[in-house]
Amino acid sequence: MILETTQQALQALFAGSVPADGAEAATPRGNGVLTRDYKIHGYHLDAQVAADQLLAAVTILDQAGFFIESITGVDWIKENQMEVIYDFSRYDFDTCRVVIRTRVPRDQPIVPTISTIYAGANWHERETHDFFGIKFAGHPHLVPLLLPEDADFHPLLKDFKA
Amino acid sequence: MSTPIQLRPDETFILNVGPQHPATHGVLRVKMEMDGEYIVKSETVLGYIHRMHEKMGENRTYAQYLPNLSRLDYLGALGYTHGHVLAIERAAGIEVPERAEYIRAITVELNRVASHLFWFGAFVMDLGGFSPLMYAIQDREHILDMLEAVTGARLTYCYYRFGGLYNDIDDDFIEAAKRFIPRMRKSLKKYAALVTGNIIFQKRLEGIAPVSAEMCRKYGATGPVARGSGINFDVRKNEPYSVYPEFDFDVPVYHECDSMARYKVRMDEMEQSLRIIEQGLEKLPGGPIMAEKKPKNIKLPVGDFYQAVETARGSFGIRIVSDGDKNAYRLKLRSPTYSNMHLFDEACEGMLIMDALAFMGSLDLVIPEMDR
Structure with missing residues (x-):
C-alpha cells in the first residue's frame, strides 16, 4: 500500500520525463523511479534524482513516516561522477525500503544537506564527507x-593512495 | 591580599568525558558544556578506533572479508556475520540448506543472550552495583564455551560460510544448550529479584532520559532503543529473513520511553531468544550444512544489494555495490549503535550528568561497531 503511494509521490517529481517501468535500469540510467525485486536487491523503490530535487524527495519520505537508515557515497571514477545514496525504511509492518540516489560531478561534489529534515543525517553526512570529500x-x-x-584525505576515493 | 574567587551566576564550564572513561566502555569522547551538574550542550566525538572496515571490504574478496565482520561488535559478532553471508547469498542466489539456517538462528540467539547478559552486568555496574556483573559473566561463560566448541572462537567468530556453515553442531552442543535454557530462565528470575525490583535502581532509571518515538525516527534509532520508545520494530518480524518466520516469539515493546523501558526490553528479549533456541533445537532438521552448488570463487552480478538483520543492538545493514568483480566495488556497513548514539547529544540536554551516564549505558554502546 505505502509502496504505491510513495512511488506515485516520488514519480510526481519527474513530471514530463518518461515514466520508468519495473524493468532493470539501463546503463547509464536516467533520473526516475524504479521498482526493484526485493528478493534480489533487498529494497523496493529506487529513485535517482537530481541534486536540486533531493530535498523534495526526502520531504516526501519524511511526511510518509519513513526513518533514515543511512547515507553513503560511491565513487564512479570512470564516469567521472560521485553518487550519494540515501536509505530509508519504515517501522511498521507495511515493509517498504526506499533508496534515493543522486549523482554529482566528481570534481565538484556538492549536494544539499538533509540534516534540516532528518537530524540523524548529520553524522552520516559528515562520515560521507570524510570518506569521499562530498560537500x-x-x-x-x-x-x-x-x-x-x-585529516585532509578521503580514503574511499578510487584514486586514493595511502 | 588575594582577591576572592567569584563565580558568575550564568557561568558554564566544559567537561571532557573520555576518551578513556569507564562509563563509555571503550574509547568514546563526549564534550559537555556544564552548568553545575546539568548538561547545557553535548558533543560526541567518535573515531578513536576507526579502522576503515569499508575500505578493507573493497580490497578483499568476499570470503576474505568474512572475519572482518566479527571485529565490529565483539559482544554480538554472529549477528553481523549473519548479515554479511545473507547479503552475499541473496545477491549470488545461493540456496542455504535448512539445517544450516536453523543452526545459524540458534547460534545467533545464543550470542544475543550473551551480549545482553554482558550489557546487563556492565549497565548495573555503571549504576554502582558490582555483583550482578559477576553473575552475568558466569551465565555468559556457558554460552561462550558452547560457541567455542563449535566455532573455534570465543568472541570473534567466523563460523558462517556462503551457503552454509564451517562446522556442524554435535550432540554435546545440543545437550549443553538444552541444559543452559532452564538454567538461564532461573537466572532471569534471579536478576528480576536482585536488580529490577531494587528501589535505588528504579529511582535511577524510571522517567529518566525520555526518547520519543519521533526522535527515534529522525535519528534512525532501532533495536531495544526504539522498542523502549513504543516502536514495535524488529527486523526479524518486520522484514523476516533466515528461518525466523518458523519460530513463535514475541517482540517486547515498552511505551515509557525512559531508561527503564530500554532495560526491560533487553531483559525480556533474553527470554524470547531462549524460546527461539528451544524451538530451534526441537525442530532442527537433518541434512547437509553446506549448499552443494556453490561457486568456489564468488562473484556477484552487477548491481546494488542491501541486507538488514536484527543484531543485539538493532538493525544492522550491509550494502554491496558490485561491478561484477570478485571484490565489492563499494561496501557500506550501517551500524545500529551509530544511529542510536547520535540522538544522545540532543536527548541529554538539560539532564543531570549522572542521569546522562545511565542513559548512555542504556543505549548499549559497543565502540568498535560505531567507529568501524
Whole structure:
C-alpha cells in the first residue's frame, strides 16, 4: 500500500520525463523511479534524482513516516561522477525500503544537506564527507567525524593512495 | 591580599568525558558544556578506533572479508556475520540448506543472550552495583564455551560460510544448550529479584532520559532503543529473513520511553531468544550444512544489494555495490549503535550528568561497531 503511494509521490517529481517501468535500469540510467525485486536487491523503490530535487524527495519520505537508515557515497571514477545514496525504511509492518540516489560531478561534489529534515543525517553526512570529500551544502558542522580532526584525505576515493 | 574567587551566576564550564572513561566502555569522547551538574550542550566525538572496515571490504574478496565482520561488535559478532553471508547469498542466489539456517538462528540467539547478559552486568555496574556483573559473566561463560566448541572462537567468530556453515553442531552442543535454557530462565528470575525490583535502581532509571518515538525516527534509532520508545520494530518480524518466520516469539515493546523501558526490553528479549533456541533445537532438521552448488570463487552480478538483520543492538545493514568483480566495488556497513548514539547529544540536554551516564549505558554502546 505505502509502496504505491510513495512511488506515485516520488514519480510526481519527474513530471514530463518518461515514466520508468519495473524493468532493470539501463546503463547509464536516467533520473526516475524504479521498482526493484526485493528478493534480489533487498529494497523496493529506487529513485535517482537530481541534486536540486533531493530535498523534495526526502520531504516526501519524511511526511510518509519513513526513518533514515543511512547515507553513503560511491565513487564512479570512470564516469567521472560521485553518487550519494540515501536509505530509508519504515517501522511498521507495511515493509517498504526506499533508496534515493543522486549523482554529482566528481570534481565538484556538492549536494544539499538533509540534516534540516532528518537530524540523524548529520553524522552520516559528515562520515560521507570524510570518506569521499562530498560537500553537503548547509551542513551545520562539516568537520571530520571518524577520521582524525586534521585529516585532509578521503580514503574511499578510487584514486586514493595511502 | 588575594582577591576572592567569584563565580558568575550564568557561568558554564566544559567537561571532557573520555576518551578513556569507564562509563563509555571503550574509547568514546563526549564534550559537555556544564552548568553545575546539568548538561547545557553535548558533543560526541567518535573515531578513536576507526579502522576503515569499508575500505578493507573493497580490497578483499568476499570470503576474505568474512572475519572482518566479527571485529565490529565483539559482544554480538554472529549477528553481523549473519548479515554479511545473507547479503552475499541473496545477491549470488545461493540456496542455504535448512539445517544450516536453523543452526545459524540458534547460534545467533545464543550470542544475543550473551551480549545482553554482558550489557546487563556492565549497565548495573555503571549504576554502582558490582555483583550482578559477576553473575552475568558466569551465565555468559556457558554460552561462550558452547560457541567455542563449535566455532573455534570465543568472541570473534567466523563460523558462517556462503551457503552454509564451517562446522556442524554435535550432540554435546545440543545437550549443553538444552541444559543452559532452564538454567538461564532461573537466572532471569534471579536478576528480576536482585536488580529490577531494587528501589535505588528504579529511582535511577524510571522517567529518566525520555526518547520519543519521533526522535527515534529522525535519528534512525532501532533495536531495544526504539522498542523502549513504543516502536514495535524488529527486523526479524518486520522484514523476516533466515528461518525466523518458523519460530513463535514475541517482540517486547515498552511505551515509557525512559531508561527503564530500554532495560526491560533487553531483559525480556533474553527470554524470547531462549524460546527461539528451544524451538530451534526441537525442530532442527537433518541434512547437509553446506549448499552443494556453490561457486568456489564468488562473484556477484552487477548491481546494488542491501541486507538488514536484527543484531543485539538493532538493525544492522550491509550494502554491496558490485561491478561484477570478485571484490565489492563499494561496501557500506550501517551500524545500529551509530544511529542510536547520535540522538544522545540532543536527548541529554538539560539532564543531570549522572542521569546522562545511565542513559548512555542504556543505549548499549559497543565502540568498535560505531567507529568501524
